[in-house]
Amino acid sequence: MNRPVDVVVIGGGQAGLAAGYHLRRLGIDFVLLDAQTGPGGAWRHAWDSLRLFSPAAYSSLPGRLMPPQAGRPSPDAAHVTEYLSAYERRYELPVERPVRVRAVRRDGERLRVETDSGVRSARVVVSATGTWWRPFLPAVPGSDAFRGRRLHTADYRGPAEFAGQRVVVVGGGNSGAQIAADLAGHADLTWVTRREPRFLPDGIDGRALFDAATARRQALDAGLPDTGGVAGLGDIVAVPPVRAARDQGLLKAQPMFTRLSAHGPVWADGTGADADVIIWCTGFRPALSHLAPLGLRDRHGHIPTAGTRALGEPRLHLLGYGDWTGPASATLIGVGRPARDMAKEIAARLS
CATH class of the missing domain: 3.50.50.60 (FAD/NAD(P)-binding domain)
Incomplete structure (x- = not known):
């Protein structure tokens, strides 16, 4: 068994890095396990012409603005991968790769994280595996x-x-x-x-989408009518x-x-x-198979949460899967805020 840590973060894409940034700022002992062979998460696998919805400065993780890409007002996937790689180095995040997590289980007062390279023991686990690894194909006759x-x-x-x-x-x-x-x-x-x-209207970009998603979450939390969020725009x-x-x-x-x-x-x-x-082009589902031993999913395949914390297992947090784990948390610009709030909640628990 590897050295026990306070927090294991599963996934080295944008959500995992945002979690790592805030955990490091709070002085929390953690390790980040990533199944990929290099930095960038899902961006490493995107199609060549994929472009961000927004300028680089509005597509940044906490702490460091994404630099602009020469000749491109909206950067491509390769530029995002380079940015995430530099982000890891800048903040000296303790990433171990390639490490594939097979299962998370309860183990007394701790959680047992079983991987293809050994077992980690943690007081808290953050799952930030995203959705790219679980493409959805609808059932069509024939x-x-x-x-x-x-x-x-x-x-x-x-x-x-x-x-x-x-x-x-x-x-x-x-x-x-x-x-x-x-x-x-x-x-x-x-x-x-x-x-x-x-x-959407031609002037709408990622900034407006983030604002719409945030306004919807705030309205729902306040018991106000659903604004429709991004879906209300197009x-x-x-x-x-x-x-x-x-x-x-x-x-x-x-x-x-x-x-x-x-x-x-x-x-x-x-x-x-x-x-x-x-x-x-029919979307993705959350990649949560490693959490199956905890028995937390509802009939929709989601794990019910309060913020990022799993209701059925308070030592588990989920980050970056969509609005149900934080407004716009599946985006570069949106994941920073729920990651910050999550890190504060984890710090309070550990203390």
Whole structure:
């Protein structure tokens, strides 16, 4: 067994680093376990053309502004990865990698963290594993019959490999719109959405989204009517590539099909389309399998929390999975505040 510590943080992406920053500031003994081979978390695996919604300065973790990227008002994924790597070094965060956590179990007054490189014992565990590692694929009749390739957002890297192919992109959110825009002009594109795409006004960026998410959380906490948050504004941020493809008439969405045949999608009226590839931009689910031994999930797959603290296990905190673990906590700009509040709560418990 490795040296016992006060806190084990699981996950070395943006949420884990924000947690580490605030734990270090409070002088708490912790270790950060990351399954990846290098810094950057999910950003290491994003598609090449992915852009942030906001300028670098408004996409920063606590303590250090993200530097601008030359020639790009909104940085790309590679720039974010470089920033997170520099962030680790700047604050000398105690990251161990690659270490994959298999299970967290109760062990008397402590929690037992079982990994592929040994066991850690902690008084508190912070789970910050995000969602990228658990892509969601909806059940569609005929999926097994389709003879083409079936991919997910997590598998997409760029348009080059799809040149001249018949590609169906499924999903009316940001990833669906961005990947459809990326493929427009390179592939024979069909973009499919469950409802008419809702583009946010062109001036809306990550700053406005963070403010909307925060206002919604504050309203709910105060018992006021739900403002709708980000969803009340729309579904798709019109980043420059999406805006350009939209304005050129290249993003014409088709309604969702009802089934798949061997050759491609089939709609309710019986019409069909041939496809070589279907890319499912249908989102992700929280990566929480390592917490299964604690038996905390509700019927929706979430772990009920008060702030970041798990209601069923007060020695466990969850950070960065979405609004249910802090307003906009799945974003670079949004994760700092819940990480700060969490670290203060952990410090109070340890004392």
